[in-house]
Amino acid sequence: MILLGFDIEEFDMPLEYGKQISFAEQLSISTQGTNVILAILKAAKIKATFFCTANYAVQKPEVISQIVSEGHEIASHGYYHSDFKPEHLAQSKTKLEEISRAEVTGFRMARMMPVDEQEIAKAGYTYNSSINPTFIPGRYNNFGKPRSWFYExxxxxxxxxxxxxxRFPLFWLSFHxxxxxxxxxxxxxxxxxxxYLNLYFHPWEFTNLHDARFGFPKYVVKNSGQPFANRLEEFINWGKSKGYEFMRTDEFAKGVDKKKLTLIA
Structure with a gap:
């Protein structure tokens, strides 16, 4: 099976490169990309998971409603994309459930950074998808972590x-x-x-990133926009041809929990 996850956030990545972008434009670019993703998933008749910041959801509740109405999962990506406090875990869950009117059981930390699992459990999440179990220079070294699912x-x-x-990462930059x-x-x-495969992307990748205002390197902007949409469509068709099932992450998590209970029994 294949788990497709999309991190919907304020498009604040240009700030990492010393560039300025208005909050309104951050929201607009993320929404533009989300609409492209939703169209791809609808055409392919598959479901996915959208890890959303509460900050984005507060500003764009209509997008969250559309995601839920089309059968996809809403999970938490924190309250803000570039600011984190432990209390944001519970606060983002509560706000996302209020806006989506759906249960939020999953979490993914912004930029896949470390997060206290005790705080995750305390906030009421049942699964966490915040680990990239590889080495990314200047970002993290997770070679000591398991490659596939485990409990902590x-x-x-x-x-x-x-x-x-x-441990070559099969993440968004690989798809570019x-x-x-x-x-x-x-x-x-x-x-x-x-x-199974657990893959993650961002809506802004489905927009044109060649804009000099963003200051992105070539390995980020390569195959962005429509070429990236074409690549995801090609990959989905390949997965279907192999007989792989596409599944929401919460549904996968429920299946793992059932296996665990069976083993205990």
Whole structure:
């Protein structure tokens, strides 16, 4: 099975490169990309998970309503994308449930940074997808973490997918830069090893990132916008041709919990 996750946030990435972008434009770009994603998923007749910041949801409740009405999962991406306090865990869950009128059971930390699992459990989440179990220079080193799902502090951990052995990350930047044939091959061997893929993207990748105002390097802007949408569509069609099922992350988590209970019994 394949879990597709999309992190809906204020598009504040230009700030990391010393560029300024208005809050209104941050919201507009994220919404534009989200609409592209929703159209792709609808055409493919598959469901996915949208990890949303409460800050975005407060500003764009109509987008959240559309996501839920089309059968997708709303999970938390924190309250703000560039500010975090432990109390934001519960606050974002409460606000997202209020806006979406749906239960929020999953969490993903902004930029896949470390988060206290005890605080995750205390806030009422049942799963956390905040680990990229590889090494990204200047970001994190998670070689000591398991590659596939595991439990910590009673919370189900669902790491992002990386290839076996060398742990090459199968994340958004890989979809921008790798030849599709190589990406499919690595995804295939990873799926064979783990039984599933957990992939994550951002709505702004489905917009034109070549704008000089953003200051992004070539490896970020490559294949952005419509080419990126085309790549995701091609990947979905490949997954379907292999017989892989596409599933919301909360549904996957429920299946893992059932396996755990069966093993205990």
């Amino acid at each position: 502090q009673g919370v189900l951990q669902i790491p992002a997918s990386v290839s076996p052995l060398i 830069n790798l030849p599709m044939g190589l990406l499919k091959w690595m995804s295939g061997i990873t799926h064979k090893k783990d039984g």
